[in-house]
Amino acid sequence: GNGGRGGADGVRIDLRAANGVAHVIDRVLVPPTVEAIARYGGFTALAGALAERGLADELEGEGPFTLFAPTDEAFGALAELPTEDALTTLLRYHLTSGLVPSSALGATPAPLPPLAADPYTVGGSAPQLSLVAREDGGTKRINGVPVRVADLTATNGLVHVVEAVLLPPSLLELASAAGASQLVAALASAAPLREGGSVASLLSEPSARLTFFVPSNEALAATFPSGLPADGEAVRDLLLYHLLASPTPGVVLSRALPTEPAELPTALGPTSPFLPETPARLDGQPVAVTDLVGINGVVHVLAGVLSPPTLRDLVVESDAFDILEAALLRASPLPGARPPPLVDTLEAPGDLTLLAPTDAAFEASGRDLATVRVTAPDVLRDVLLYHMRSGRLVAARIATGTEDSLSGLPLFLRRSADGASVNGGRAIEGGADITRTDVLASNGVLHVIDRVLLPPTVEAIARYAGLTTLSAAVASEGLVAELSGEGPFTWFAPTDEAFAGLAELPSGDALTSLLRYHVPRGLVPSSAVTGTSPLPTLARAPYEVASGAPPLSLVARLDGRTVLINGSGLVSADLRATNGLVHVVGAVLLPPSVREIAAAAGLRRLEEALTSAAPLESGGGLSESLADPGA
Numbered sequence: 102g103n104g105g106r107g108g109a110d111g112v113r114i115d116l117r118a119a120n121g122v123a124h125v126i127d128r129v130l131v132p133p134t135v136e137a138i139a140r141y142g143g144f145t146a147l148a149g150a151l152a153e154r155g156l157a158d159e160l161e162g163e164g165p166f167t168l169f170a171p172t173d174e175a176f177g178a179l180a181e182l183p184t185e186d187a188l189t190t191l192l193r194y195h196l197t198s199g200l201v202p203s204s205a206l207g208a209t210p211a212p213l214p215p216l217a218a219d220p221y222t223v224g225g226s227a228p229q230l231s232l233v234a235r236e237d238g239g240t241k242r243i244n245g246v247p248v249r250v251a252d253l254t255a256t257n258g259l260v261h262v263v264e265a266v267l268l269p270p271s272l273l274e275l276a277s278a279a280g281a282s283q284l285v286a287a288l289a290s291a292a293p294l295r296e297g298g299s300v301a302s303l304l305s306e307p308s309a310r311l312t313f314f315v316p317s318n319e320a321l322a323a324t325f326p327s328g329l330p331a332d333g334e335a336v337r338d339l340l341l342y343h344l345l346a347s348p349t350p351g352v353v354l355s356r357a358l359p360t361e362p363a364e365l366p367t368a369l370g371p372t373s374p375f376l377p378e379t380p381a382r383l384d385g386q387p388v389a390v391t392d393l394v395g396i397n398g399v400v401h402v403l404a405g406v407l408s409p410p411t412l413r414d415l416v417v418e419s420d421a422f423d424i425l426e427a428a429l430l431r432a433s434p435l436p437g438a439r440p441p442p443l444v445d446t447l448e449a450p451g452d453l454t455l456l457a458p459t460d461a462a463f464e465a466s467g468r469d470l471a472t473v474r475v476t477a478p479d480v481l482r483d484v485l486l487y488h489m490r491s492g493r494l495v496a497a498r499i500a501t502g503t504e505d506s507l508s509g510l511p512l513f514l515r516r517s518a519d520g521a522s523v524n525g526g527r528a529i530e531g532g533a534d535i536t537r538t539d540v541l542a543s544n545g546v547l548h549v550i551d552r553v554l555l556p557p558t559v560e561a562i563a564r565y566a567g568l569t570t571l572s573a574a575v576a577s578e579g580l581v582a583e584l585s586g587e588g589p590f591t592w593f594a595p596t597d598e599a600f601a602g603l604a605e606l607p608s609g610d611a612l613t614s615l616l617r618y619h620v621p622r623g624l625v626p627s628s629a630v631t632g633t634s635p636l637p638t639l640a641r642a643p644y645e646v647a648s649g650a651p652p653l654s655l656v657a658r659l660d661g662r663t664v665l666i667n668g669s670g671l672v673s674a675d676l677r678a679t680n681g682l683v684h685v686v687g688a689v690l691l692p693p694s695v696r697e698i699a700a701a702a703g704l705r706r707l708e709e710a711l712t713s714a715a716p717l718e719s720g721g722g723l724s725e726s727l728a729d730p731g732a
Contacts (some may be wrong), residue, residue, distance in 0.1 A: 108141060135168045135255045136160035142253070142262070146176035147192075154189045160196075164257030167201040167213075169232070169243055171266045179266055193217040194230055194269055200259055203251035206234045206241045210279040210402060212393045213243075217269065220396065221310060223352050230269050231394040233278035244270060245278040272313045273304035275393045275400040283321045283329075284340075291340055292333035300340050303368075304397075311368075311398035312345035312353045316406045317389060324406040338543075342409045344368040352398050355391035369409065369541050409543040412447035412455050421549075424463040428473045432481035443482055446489075453545035454490040456512075456523060458553045462533065466553035483508055487556045493546050496521065496538035503566075503676065510556050511676050513565040524554060524565040531555030532565060559592045559678040560584035566676075566685065570600040571616075578613045584620070588680030591625040591636075593655070593666055595689045603689055614640045618653055618692050624682055625657070627674040633658040636666075640692065653692045667693060 109128035116123040133141055136157050139148040147170055151157045160166060176182065183191050194217040201213060211234045218227040233244050241248040243263055250262035270278060277285050288301040303309060321329070329336055345353060346366045353365070386405030393400040416422045416429065429444035447455065463469060473481070486508035494504065499521045503511040513532075515522045524532030533552035540547040557565055560581050563572045571594055575581055584590060600606065607615055618640035625636060635654035642651050658665045664674065669688040676683040 132256050134161045135164070135166050135258045135260050138253050138255050138260045139168070139170055142170070142260075144170050144173065144262075146173045147171060150176075150182075150188060150192055154192055156189070156192055160257075162257065164255075165198075165200050166255075166258035167197045167199065168258065168260045169195045169248075169263045169267060170260050171195070171263055172249070175263070175265045190217045191266070191268070194232070195267055197232065201234065201261075202259060203241050203248065203261065206236050206248075208236050210235045210390050210393070212390065221352070223354060224357065228352075228354060228392075228394050228399075230396070231275070231392065232267065233270075233275060233393055235278070235280055237280060242278075243267060244274070270395045271305045271307065272309075272311055272395050272398050272400055273301060275395045276304070276313065276315045279315060279390065279393060279400065279402050281315045281317060281402070283318045284315055287321075287329050287336055287340065290329065290331075290333055291337040294337070300337060300344075303344075307397055309397040310347045310351040312351070313398060313400045314343045314345075314403050314407060315400050316343065316403050320386075320403060320405045338369055338409070339406075341369040342367050343403075343407055347398075354394075354399055355388070355401065409541065412453060412542045412545050412547055413444055414448075415540060415542055415547050416444070416447060416455075416457065421459045422457060424460045424468070424470050424473055425458060427470055428476075428481050428485060431473065431476070431478055432485050433478040434482075435486075443485060447544075449544065451544055452491070452493040454492065454494040455545060455547045456488045456490075456533070456535070456550050456554065457547050458488070458533070458550050462551045463553055465527075465551065468553055483556055484553070487512070487554055488550075495541075495546055496535075496548070499535075499538075503673070508556060509677055510679070511562070511565075512554070513562075513567075515567070521548075523550060524557070524561075525567060527552045529564050531557065531561055557678050558585040559588070559590045559681045559683050562676055562678050562683045563592075563594050566594070566683075568594055568597060568685070570597045571595055574600075574606075574612060574616060578616060580613070580616060586680065588678075589624045590678075590681035591621050591623065592681065592683045593619045593621075593686045593690060594683050595619070595686055596672060599686065599688050615689070615691070618655070619690055621655055622652075626682060627664050627671065627684065630657045630659050630664045642692075655690060656693070666690060 109126035109130055111124050112127050113125040116125070131137070136148075136151060139151060148157075151160065160168070182188065194215045196216045197213050198216060205211070213232040213234050214229040215232055217230045221227065235242050241251060241261075243261070244267050246263050246265040246267060248261045249264050253260040253262070273285070273288075288299070288304075291300045293299055294303065304311070304313065316324075329339075344367060345351070346368050350365055359365075386403045386407060388401055389404045390402035393402070410418070416426050426444065429447070430442050432443040434443060435446065447453070458466070460470075463473070468476075487506045487510055489507040490504050490512065491507060499514055499516055501515045503513055506512050513524050515526070521535040521538070522532065523535065526532050527534045531552075531554060533550035533554055535548045536551050537549035540549070555561065560572075560575060563575065575584060584592065606612065618638050620639045621636035622639065634657050636657050637652040637654055640653045642653050656667055658668075664671050666684070666686060667688075667690050669686050669690065672685040672687050674684045676685070
């Protein structure tokens with residue numbers, strides 16, 4: 102009996118006496134240690150493994166120990182029993198130092214530090230893996246496994262019999278063991294990760310190094326009394342906001358949590374802000390249980406739900422955006438909307454992209470707090486709306502091209518190996534570099550910029566769009582002020598490649614006239630070109646009629662669905678400016694001869710007739726005469 106050493110067989114049994122019964126045995130019984138209980142209780146697989154890995158002598162020591170002893174059936178249910186060091190770690194995972202009576206296992210999950218260390222290091226040392234002890238509906242559980250027999254007392258500790266071998270858990274298994282059943286159920290409804298895979302697979306990945314703040318069932322029920330959102334992406338983002346990014350900061354034990362407000366990057370985005378107040382409160386939510394350590398990270402159980410901040414929160418709660426906040430509070434509300442101020446637009450549900458200038462950006466742009474406080478509210482509104490875009494434009498989707506701002510005016514984005522910029526970057530007046538990306542909010546994304554963006558005039562669009570030859574020519578000919586004036590103007594803006602295709606760029610008055618020839622009077626949206634029509638420009642003909650020198654004309658024509666200007670197509674159309682429109686063209690538009698006007702107007706039969714016409718009596722062809730600049 103009693104599993105061999107320390108046990109005995111019965112020689113005679115049931116010797117009845119007046120005050121009880123006696124059994125005669127053939128050995129003296131030795132009070133058991135925790136190791137002996139494994140042998141005495143018939144836990145042959147456990148006792149054999151302890152002996153094989155040299156742990157039996159250790160468990161005969163002074164202690165005290167608490168041993169969670171799997172039955173032989175539990176070991177038999179394993180697909181494969183580890184060997185060597187892995188088996189030692191598994192056995193040590195069933196042992197804790199100190200006494201853990203069943204009365205200590207309550208409804209609140211409690212981490213028990215076993216004698217097994219984790220396979221990774223935190224702060225230079227390997228943390229101890231956790232067992233999760235909890236009472237659920239009257240049943241004592243360890244890692245969710247029921248305790249079959251509790252409180253077997255040994256000379257050097259306690260033994261609890263459990264119905265399964267306790268395997269070191271992943272974060273997902275820790276959350277389940279901690280009783281967070283609502284959160285575990287939510288994983289099934291969460292949308293896939295943007296990079297592929299699922300939140301559940303991320304939490305189960307052995308090589309991950311993560312910190313997971315797990316809201317309790319009660320916390321989720323209080324926050325979402327009607328159940329979690331039906332939107333799978335919203336559920337995914339909520340879960341990711343409770344998960345610190347890997348590998349940085351990775352595994353953060355409670356002792357390493359900041360003691361003052363600080364930002365920690367969450368898995369929702371590279372720099373989504375998470376604001377620990379103290380190790381006992383995170384984003385205002387009490388921490389119920391800390392430091393449940395698993396094979397791929399640590400779980401802290403919260404008595405509340407962390408809510409990602411709104412864009413308004415990001416601006417108002419940061420010391421870096423005081424001038425931006427003041428501008429938003431002073432700005433007029435959106436047209437047709439009632440007050441409150443524009444800042445509350447940043448709190449509305451939906452998706453918005455905010456390009457946020459810091460206080461230093463305002464000051465570098467010559468607009469300090471005092472200046473903002475005396476700027477007309479309507480002007481502030483128009484400038485601020487130019488910093489916003491409908492929809493969530495994360496850094497990975499920023500590409501070279503144009504995006505419409507909420508003001509309706511275009512933002513010119515550029516992506517390079519050095520990063521991203523807006524409107525040509527900070528080297529261009531009215532442009533900025535993006536210095537920090539993807540500060541994610543519940544209703545959008547914020548990117549930090551180092552200058553204030555200025556809504557563009559038609560002249561500024563040439564600079565913002567990188568039309569460097571055109572911009573330089575306009576500046577050299579003193580046309581910047583004119584094209585920045587009240588307007589309205591329409592500007593057909595040639596690309597740098599178009600200028601490079603010229604045999605020679607004119608200079609002086611000829612260059613001024615050429616530039617003015619690209620500016621017709623009034624607004625000419627591309628939708629207004631429905632047939633063939635002349636567009637009188639700011640350039641004058643080199644001859645006079647009765648009323649003086651007439652304006653030279655561009656010839657606009659719709660060829661199928663293609664708008665042609667003097668026979669050249671538009672590279673991009675209808676770029677709105679504060680004082681007009683810009684159409685980018687792929688050719689420098691040269692003032693045409695009468696012959697070229699006929700070609701630009703698409704008069705093919707007339708062109709054929711000119712080609713076949715007999716020579717003029719005075720010599721030469723009619724076609725050549727119509728192309729003669731001296732005529």
